[in-house]
Amino acid sequence: MSSTELRLSTFCGFDLDRVPALKKALTEVPGAAAGQSRAVGVTVENAYSALARGNGVSPRNLGLDDGSQGTDSDRSGFTAPSRDAADVAADIGRRLAHLLACQKLQEDGYTIDPSRVFDDEPAPSEQKIKAALAQAKTLIDRDSQWNNTDDVNDLKNKLVGLTAAEAEAVVGQLSDPDLKALNEAFTERHIGIVDISQGLDNNGRIAIANALYPGLSTDQLHRFASAMTSLAPALGGTDGSGNQDQNGIHYQWSNGQLFIDGKAAPSEIQQGDLGDCWFLAGLGAEQQVNPNFAQQHIRDNGNGTYTVTLYQDGKPTPITVDGQLPYNNWNPPQTSFEHSPSGASWVQIYEKAYAQSHGGYANIEGGYGNVSMHDLSGKSSNRVDPDDTSLNDIRSKLDSGVPVTVGTNSHHSGFLWLHSDETFDNHKLVTSHEYIVQSVNNSVDPPTITLRNPWGQGANPPETVTLTQDEFNGHINDVDFGG
Template sequence: MTFRGFDAAKLRRLAKDLDGLGQNSGRLHTQLAAVLTTAQQNLPAGQSASRSPALQDLVGDLVPMPFFGRRSLPGSLGGELGEMQSSMTRRITQLEGLQELARKGYPVSDSLLFLDEAAPDAKKIDDALRRLEGLRGTDFGVNGNRDDLEKIARELDGLTAAEADALIAKASPEDLAFFNQLATCTDDSGWSPFDNNGLPESRLRQTLGGMLAKISPENIGTFQTAFPGIQPTFTNTGAYESGGNNQNGQTNNGIHWAPPSDPLFNNGVSADDVNQRQFGDCWYVASLAGLAQKDPQFIQDGIKQNPNGTVSVRVWDKNGSYQWITMTADLPTDQNGSPISTYGNGETWPAYYEKAFAIAYADDGDGERGYGGIEGDDPKKSAPYLTGQEGQDLRTGGFLGIGEHDDKNLSSLKNAFDAGKVLTVSTPPDESLAKNHPKSWDPSYCTNHAYYVRGFTDDGKIILGNPWGTAGYKPIVVSQEEFNKYFQSPEAFDVP
């Protein structure tokens, strides 16, 4: 039987043929090597048995090496075809499971065909549906509902992509919304101050993020409606309330969510990709730019695009444990299609790092959530979320270590920078400095703002980067005397 145009039986025969070819490749390798070796021995000196460099490598290669494999054709096909056959067999088994699921009337998305996962099990879908339906009217007793919700969360964690997608498609919107209502309410019942209700935010996010990364694009809208907490709000930001960023002068009209047209990466990762726009989170963006400068690969390894278009970013929590936060691909955008959040130069990775942080930082419980919750704070507070390691003030007796050091001493800051640390500094909230600073710094200098250290000049001056980006905001070169007057609060964190 064919399914979406694929015949599983024929594909299994193809996989079997590939496996047979792989098993015979070692014998063919030895036979071909023997022929070429004999030919080479009978040719005059200076002549080759083959004009192909790949075949010439077989001369003298007569001893099979089953434990180490072959580095050249045709012997190398043994491992390659074997791995291909194994992958095909797993995916064909999943396809056959989807066929069975469709026969039973479950919805199956084309995007889920041939995934490298276990075949879907209709019983697991039905069990999860019954558990969700059973939440209504359940008496959770004096201990609260956390145990029951945790059981459901573990069940949802164990679903394959096809199973999770079928569940979201078949579950009633009311059942999904009720599960979300129970899971997000962690207040006590009023009967007992010792009951446990809801799920911890990070635990719920783990389950919802895992499902969001798996389900088909067709069901993402349904999922987002049922679980609105997966999207951080921007209505509590200055950009939304005031129509822009009063520091860099950027304005907007009609902020809404929209998918970007740019890829995650355009040309690798660079600090110059980081352009803070209209949200007031320079303290985080400066740290992100500094980390991108010190270890671009660490940034690149910490973000991935899932097959369904969602994006996952690696974020640590305040306890030092990392998790992958999965989010929808849309970003805050104005009515002209211009990005509102931190963005890159033709790439979107900075925007998703910021969006993930806006989701994760809510765990600090300061009352604000979403993008508004990350506006206006201390750069060292961003370090644990970016790297899992604490940020630190560079003060006397702190990192700078032995002896007495002035925390504004540029030579001491250079030592920290040369030791591999990411350094940030801030400017005082002093409006007189905004009017009374070296004009060569315009328009990069701003009060009540965070900067990251880009490096040092040969004569000991510090080079500071503005997280607004390098387009129109050139780095500031600052002497020791100028640093003492116009900057404060040097902070640092280690790159893992």
């Protein structure tokens, strides 16, 4: 066989002659299995009859019902092939159609991902690919200020409708300048005194990321996501903007592991220069009562993207983000917001997904633990005054698997109490700050409650603090119970 013939008969390691032959053979298995089953049954029936004649008795005396041996495929061992072969053949048929369509795309000059050519997805449509590229070119060739929302949403709808193979082909045809131009078209802006809206709203940006990110190859994902900064949550406008920790803040790809040894713990939470203690405390409280919470709600897509399941009005809402995280321009750069002491990135990915769902990091500053836990779990939650609960009640809730956070009081000092303090009680607690409730100890007198600060390790005030009932009543503003 010549090298040309070999190339034509194989594609991405698949033999284009043998795969169809396998499908055909599997299609024939149910009929062959039934025939073999009948043959075995007849053989067994003849053996019983011969045995009966040799003993001068009726076959019924040997427990043989007339005709049963000819149809008892289960006893003859042919049930599984008869039942499953047709489904397997259909599965291979779908994958084969996908494989051949990917081969055609490559022949026509499109980029394909060799690792995805045998996916069980609908065969990619070159017509859909061309339609998406044509609409993209319309936006690319036009100054972004003249791109109306309808045109941008038309491209969004075409992109959202693509399969993984189709998305790979579309992105592969777009140059880096093309992607930059599309990013400008997608960027949401309001123009003029009549407040004309252009670009994509947050739901549109989330829809594109959810649809395209999980299926792209790593190379194409990095090209696309690095150019499409409009699809990531905005970094500016936070209360700490201009602080040293946010000096030169930018997105940068992270090499950290999602989980260390597949585990996650509240001690890996370490709040950065972002006022989202309420969100991180809620996340830590959920993880504390369910050590697999984060693992159950984050899916690693295997290409540098992650799909986080949040909840809106109690309904699961997937949010897909890439692995680029907010870094400053220190030497070496450090993550500006959440930064786990273990090097795991699961908290940062959760924080980014939550910021994405709200349209930017600035939009998740300030809140209460009950809102965080509701958005994280989809379960009902509530916030109560400390006087309306007790340490014993909180202990009971924790023992039954209910996550709990608390918020501290504000504190003022100085002339006429005009100075707003950051800490109080000899730097024991942070003012107006959300804490994870770690435990309640009823075996001591007086009972105590131990709180974990989402500022994390090495912080001052300390990572954990233990309060008596009186201190709890004096320092805590609200108690938040999850579902």
